[in-house]
Amino acid sequence: MPTDKAKESAAIAAVDEHINANVHIIGIGSGSTIVPAVKKIAEMVKKDKLDLICVPTSLQARELILSNGLKLGSLIEYQELDLAIDGADEVDEQFNCIKGGGGCQTQEKLVAICAKKFIVVADEKKWSKNLGDQWKKGIPIEVLPIAYKITKKEIEKQLGGEVVVREGTEKLGPVLTDQANFILDWKFDSSKVSNWSDINTKLKLIPGVVETGLFINMISKAYFGNSEGKVQVKTNSSISS
Numbered sequence: 001m002p003t004d005k006a007k008e009s010a011a012i013a014a015v016d017e018h019i020n021a022n023v024h025i026i027g028i029g030s031g032s033t034i035v036p037a038v039k040k041i042a043e044m045v046k047k048d049k050l051d052l053i054c055v056p057t058s059l060q061a062r063e064l065i066l067s068n069g070l071k072l073g074s075l076i077e078y079q080e081l082d083l084a085i086d087g088a089d090e091v092d093e094q095f096n097c098i099k100g101g102g103g104c105q106t107q108e109k110l111v112a113i114c115a116k117k118f119i120v121v122a123d124e125k126k127w128s129k130n131l132g133d134q135w136k137k138g139i140p141i142e143v144l145p146i147a148y149k150i151t152k153k154e155i156e157k158q159l160g161g162e163v164v165v166r167e168g169t170e171k172l173g174p175v176l177t178d179q180a181n182f183i184l185d186w187k188f189d190s191s192k193v194s195n196w197s198d199i200n201t202k203l204k205l206i207p208g209v210v211e212t213g214l215f216i217n218m219i220s221k222a223y224f225g226n227s228e229g230k231v232q233v234k235t236n237s238s239i240s241s
């Protein structure tokens with residue numbers, strides 16, 4: 001599949017550049033693009049005998065670390081990571097990012113905030129001028145189950161648009177996150193947003209919100225692959241590497 005090739009090329013380029021003997025504790029993201037990244041990390045660890053501990057952002061990431069024979073750590077043991085590598089649903093020209101398409105944004109943000117460098121890998125369709133140009137499924141927001149109706153109403157009242165409770169496909173009812181919370185997807189006219197940080201702050205102040213899928217200017221470097229295997233690297237000059 002062309003998209004698989006695009007994701008794989010981005011993942012391998014990022015791992016090649018960032019994994020070396022000076023890196024000891026890393027965060028491992030969630031999704032499909034992280035899969036070839038972890039495979040490549042495991043090859044390098046074996047070949048170069050690297051001493052590396054991997055901190056997961058989800059149960060999927062945990063299983064990926066273990067099935068590739070890598071050493072597992074956690075945020076309870078490690079709060080300072082050399083880097084974190086993760087996928088994204090969309091990244092804009094200001095290096096703001098939407099995550100949580102797979103429902104893991106809370107742990108992903110915790111890992112990202114602990115990392116000296118937050119590296120994103122994706123196919124080229126995820127790069128856009130303004131968030132929402134490409135990703136039409138809404139901003140993922142993790143909420144406490146007890147609050148989901150109140151939080152949904154409050155987001156719509158304060159910020160407009162429509163909030164949808166994310167439902168399972170193989171199970172009836174809301175999707176549960178790794179923290180056993182619910183996810184709301186907030187759809188609204190994002191074309192008028194000029195300050196995503198402000199939107200994120202407003203969302204976070206609404207009772208019941210655990211975490212949002214808006215990652216504001218956290219990315220140090222982003223790798224976007226295309227179907228021919230070419231990779232574009234975008235460096236965020238506002239974050240020193």
Ligand SMILES: O=C(CO)[C@H](O)[C@H](O)COP(=O)(O)O
Nearest residue numbers: 031032033087100101102104
């Ligand atoms: O944020 C995420 C999960 O919550 C993923 O990193 C994001 O959805 C990208 O996934 P993929 O690599 O499959 O495109």
